[in-house]
Amino acid sequence: MFQLKQQDGVGHTSYLCNNHQSCILPRCTEDPYRKKAKTKLAATTKAKATRAALPAPILTQVVNKRRFQRVGETISVQSGDTLELRCRGNPVQWSVPLYLEDDHEGRLKTVQHEKYGVLALVNTSGADTGEFTCYPMFCEDTDCRKEYNKAAKVFVFFPDPQELFVPSSVYYEVVQLRSHWPTVLPCQVTSSQAKVTLHREYPPSEVPVDGAEISFDVKKGFTIHRPRPYHAGEVYCVASLGNLRQSSIKYMLIYVNYPRAPPAPVIQASSSSLTVGDNLRVTCTVMGEQDVAIEITWEYPGQEIGRPLYTQDSVTPMAGANTHQSQSVLLVDEVRNVDQGTYTCTAHNLQGSKSVSTTVKVASKSPKPKAKKPK
Structure with missing residues (x-):
């Protein structure tokens, strides 16, 4: 213990220490525990302010009645489960995969609430795989238009243990290869985990995919970036996942030397x-x-x-x-x-x-x- 003894003229206070000697301590010494608490409080306050400044996500997935999670570029919903998306805005408009645009079974429903819209899809299957988009609407009186620059998109996979490819209504599809234009072979899979390869029917061979001449995107399929005459022919895709291996429909690729621009006579x-x-x-x-x-x-x-x-x-x-x-x-x-x-x-x-x-x-x-x- 020490007792206050005196204060000198330069802002220090002398104390009487245990050894009865004079101790000099700074006049404005601060409790280190109190300083640490202040620092922690300031950091917490700053974090809360930062979170408050961030806009709420425009598109979320409803996991259960009381839990929401922000969606990324892709999400997976097991085939048979319900997909429920919530989009902030009033009103909003939804865009769905082509297969669902003519839904005659009532599986797809959209509801507009005061501050958000909801899309719900029940009894899902691998055929529902595709991109779901929410467009906030800008309205003046009764005239409304989509705000394309504010659109929120998510690609949804519906993994099906029996179907690796999204079902197609045709067995054979003719695709025109235009010179100077990328061509997409839509070998769309139902699971993002599936491994997909491209194959030529005759002569039987696997087509190299180097990412430059031909690339693969699990959301689109294979893209031939600059088609050439040697790309023409009959091809198909093969997907494998675990012990399951399946082939897609066949694509007949026809090369057309396409002009870069209209003629100039x-x-x-x-x-x-x-x-x-x-x-x-x-x-x-x-x-x-x-x-x-x-x-x-x-x-x-x-x-x-x-x-x-x-x-x-x-x-x-x-x-x-x-x-x-x-x-x-x-x-x-x-x-x-x-x-x-x-x-x-x-x-x-x-x-x-x-x-x-x-x-x-x-x-x-x-x-x-x-x-x-x-x-």
Whole structure:
């Protein structure tokens, strides 16, 4: 024990210690236990404030009547169990897998409450596997529209011990492989735990999946990122989980050399001003990608009176380039007054069409001067 003795002029207090010697302690010494309690209280207060500042999750799964959990990108609900989702907002609109859009059994129900909407799906099966989306709605009077930027999505798997693939209504599906466009083979499984491989029917072989040329996403299936002619053929998927191994439907892949953009035709007339009896040539030229078909059609003034169409069409490969030139020449022999007007050529490919026009004027022949009679 020590007793207060005196205070000096520099803010220290002298105490009488057990050995009767003077002890100097800081005037503002704080109890370390009290300081620790203050620090803990401040941290707790800050954590509560942070939690309060975070917005409540827009989409949650109702696990039981009193328990909710935030959903991630995917969740699994055992086949036969009930799926119940709650989405914050009033009103909200739901999007469900295609299989459920025409639900005639009453298994799917949505209810709108004051602050949230509820989606409930009972008697679930592997066929229900897919993406469920909640869209908060923005309403002005009676006009409402989806707020796509605030949509909340979750992909739900319904594992089925007997079905590894989502059932399909067809056994065979034709898929078009478009050059420059990724193609998805929707080998959709009912369990995120299933191992899925891609196989070729003939010659029998497993197709390498390297993640670059071909990749797999358990929510989508296999994606061929840049289709090539050698990808064409008949393929199917194989899924395995535990002792169960199953094959999907078969996909017939047909390669189509798809253009990057619609064609860009150029039109030119042999003359923009002619006289009755002259010959006219109107040329339409289109540069296109190799092996991409281009069709050229015409509209011309003589169509209105049934004047027949005469064209010369040609396709010429371009040296040193992976392109070709398609050309159509419209021939009008001995033009008449009815041939005056607008000539339009339209070029079509699988990406679309584009038209260009030119105008031609036709003048009547000047009458020949009469010869003077000799006097």
